[in-house]
Amino acid sequence: MKIAWRIVDLIVGGLFIYAGVLKVIDPIQFARDIDNYKILPWSIGVRLAFFLPWLEIFCGLALILRRLYLGGLSILSILMGVFLAASLIAKARGLDISCGCFGRVSKNFSFAWHLTLDFAIFAAIIALWFAQKNERGTRH
Amino acid sequence: MIARALRQAALLVVLAFLPAIGEAVYFRGKVPWQSRLTSGQTVDVDLARSWGENAMWVDARPDNEFAADHIPNAILLNEDRWNDLLPQFLAHWSPEKKIVVYCSAASCNLAEEVARRLRDEAKLPNDIRVLQGGWEEWQKKNK
Numbered sequence: 001m002k003i004a005w006r007i008v009d010l011i012v013g014g015l016f017i018y019a020g021v022l023k024v025i026d027p028i029q030f031a032r033d034i035d036n037y038k039i040l041p042w043s044i045g046v047r048l049a050f051f052l053p054w055l056e057i058f059c060g061l062a063l064i065l066r067r068l069y070l071g072g073l074s075i076l077s078i079l080m081g082v083f084l085a086a087s088l089i090a091k092a093r094g095l096d097i098s099c100g101c102f103g104r105v106s107k108n109f110s111f112a113w114h115l116t117l118d119f120a121i122f123a124a125i126i127a128l129w130f131a132q133k134n135e136r137g138t139r140h
Numbered sequence: 141m142i143a144r145a146l147r148q149a150a151l152l153v154v155l156a157f158l159p160a161i162g163e164a165v166y167f168r169g170k171v172p173w174q175s176r177l178t179s180g181q182t183v184d185v186d187l188a189r190s191w192g193e194n195a196m197w198v199d200a201r202p203d204n205e206f207a208a209d210h211i212p213n214a215i216l217l218n219e220d221r222w223n224d225l226l227p228q229f230l231a232h233w234s235p236e237k238k239i240v241v242y243c244s245a246a247s248c249n250l251a252e253e254v255a256r257r258l259r260d261e262a263k264l265p266n267d268i269r270v271l272q273g274g275w276e277e278w279q280k281k282n283k
Contacts, residue, residue, distance in 0.1 A: 027171070031171075051160040
């Protein structure tokens with residue numbers, strides 16, 4: 001079972017590293033993607049566009065290397081929660097958004113696809129929390 | 141467990157800040173820090189109209205919205221059918237004219253993306269602007 005959770009760590013961590021690297025390469029495009037949600041002013045969104053990709057990369061590495069693991073899991077849970085809420089709010093407001101999560105690769109994803117993928121990642125992160133809790137429980 | 145998670149999260153935030161600052165310094169001259177589009181990339185309805193025959197209007201909205209109504213003499217060029225519509229646009233194109241791209245309203249981004257593609261992909265040398273407020277603003281001014 002432990003191996004199965006390690007595989008989930010690697011997949012989730014790898015996905016966030018991949019997503020982060022794509023955004024690091026083109027921060028201005030990511031700033032536009034953030035701005036499309038019409039939640040934050042541009043001046044804040046553009047600064048976040050430089051910071052969030054690196055945070056994703058470090059959290060992904062934390063999951064893969066199992067260093068600062070709980071911190072990585074916490075941040076990724078918050079990021080995914082905020083992102084899912086922002087996506088649903090944007091949709092409710094009738095905004096035609098592309099999340100930009102995976103750079104240009106995800107430009108042609110439909111909203112349903114975005115949501116399915118994001119919920120799957122979010123579910124995996126929550127599952128990792130439980131796995132971590134159980135692991136600690138059996139150790140003590 | 142919570143205190144440990146918070147400590148680790150704080151450390152990760154600090155770690156992520158370092159390369160982010162480095163990258164921001166690297167890109168500092170290329171990033172519009174205060175607004176998405178600079179004033180040189182947009183135009184208001186009145187100024188665009190004053191250009192008269194020297195302006196070429198481009199409608200970046202979906203086909204059905206263009207078919208319903210559009211700015212007189214505007215040419216349809218949207219991202220959905222970019223490859224089909226670009227030759228038709230280029231047939232009307234003139235290097236001397238200013239290009240004004242619009243979409244439905246101030247909140248849409250289709251015009252900005254089409255303007256970007258005309259600049260970066262089609263490599264047009266024209267003065268290419270996005271219409272402030274888009275079709276909605278045009279209609280208000282023409283009531």
